[in-house]
Amino acid sequence: MKEREPLPAGVHDIPGDRYHADPCEKPSLSSTLAKTLLAKSPRHAWTESPRLNPDWEPTEKKTFDIGRAAHRAVLGKGGDYVAIPDHLLATNGAASTKAAKEFIDDARAAGLVPLKSEEVEAIETMRDVAALRLAENRIDFDPDRSELSALSEIDGVHCRAMLDHVPLAASDPIYDFKTCESAALDACERAILNYGYDVQAEHYRQVWKAATGEDRVFRFVFQEKTAPFEISVVEVGPDTLSLACKKIARAREIWRLCLREDRWPGYPAGVHRIELPEWHHARWLERESVEADYRRRTGKDIIEFAMRMQAPETKEGALT
Structure with a gap:
């Protein structure tokens, strides 16, 4: 065939x-x-x-390699994998040397995951x-x-x-x-x-x-x-x-x-209005409430407290 x-x-x-x-x-x-x-x-x-x-060309990403190799190991079928010899790696363990890159290219050309x-x-x-x-x-x-x-x-x-x-x-x-x-x-x-x-x-x-x-x-x-x-x-x-x-x-x-x-349109034309979801609004309102409560109790902005807490050698106490 x-x-x-x-x-x-x-x-x-x-x-x-x-x-x-x-x-x-x-x-x-x-x-x-x-x-x-x-x-x-x-x-x-x-x-x-x-x-x-x-x-079109097939997508090759390093992030796919573990998944492909795991498929082969667990399913017993699919593209095989091969170990890059340790001596080809750089001193920091990276596959950045010329020899390592050549090994990787040859492995991929042979259908192997390096x-x-x-x-x-x-x-x-x-x-x-x-x-x-x-x-x-x-x-x-x-x-x-x-x-x-x-x-x-x-x-x-x-x-x-x-x-x-x-x-x-x-x-x-x-x-x-x-x-x-x-x-x-x-x-x-x-x-x-x-x-x-x-x-x-x-x-x-x-x-x-x-x-x-x-x-x-x-x-x-x-x-x-x-x-x-x-x-x-x-x-x-x-x-x-x-x-x-x-x-x-x-x-x-x-x-x-x-x-x-034989027509493949992209996103619709025009200006599109987007509203963020309710939980986003609720989270901001909760923050406003916390900051307002702190201001009522202390008469200060909560950022002033953060400034004191994060100053060098600070000995300020906890938020009250």
Whole structure:
């Protein structure tokens, strides 16, 4: 099969670069492009599309390296990683020497993620912790069922999704693995809200169902990138998924319309009035109240107290 020959609807086991280049018959909608359509504009989505933007290039960021390497270690599939030899690093440990930069360039050209030796150790510890914690949840990431690409057509729109792990049994959930700073439940909630993971979850569910007929539950596995590398398994609730269903339907509608007209507008023209949220106003009013109370009790501005407290060798007492 030729590299650029489009793939039919269904489930495919293809390399990541093939998937990200968009292997569908027509320019397809991914969860990333859907989130861009909803949060920014069609013009931003066009810029990020490998099939629409002739100047598109895959994004390479150092911040992605740990996540990619952790995916490989935990899922057992995907781009591999390699340690930068310590002797190639500068005396301060930075990968800034000519030799280190050449090693990094060669590694990336070979499809490898270059990491420092201490980062490799952390990744391998993450793998070991993940194995134990996932076993407690009766989750087994079989490499043969990891990083599967689902292609389908929904509402007249070609859609694609690369799923981190889909167990063989149709009754089991789809899993998506995320590395994070904190896997505490409130942090996971913020991540879902801030990064549009609700839209990702529903897009993946719908694309997989359209490609296979299987209506599966979707769960995230969040793992911290620092010790103790803890894990939380999170399932998005039905009310959130119901709203995400509306969001992803709207994203498909925008994508279909822009493709049909071959027009990709940016932000709406004109002057837009913005009011900051209520909590911002409440926070300022609370500050005004505190400062006014201090002035009533002392007859002075609270900044005068701060000046005394922060003066050299001050012996002023506490705020009263």
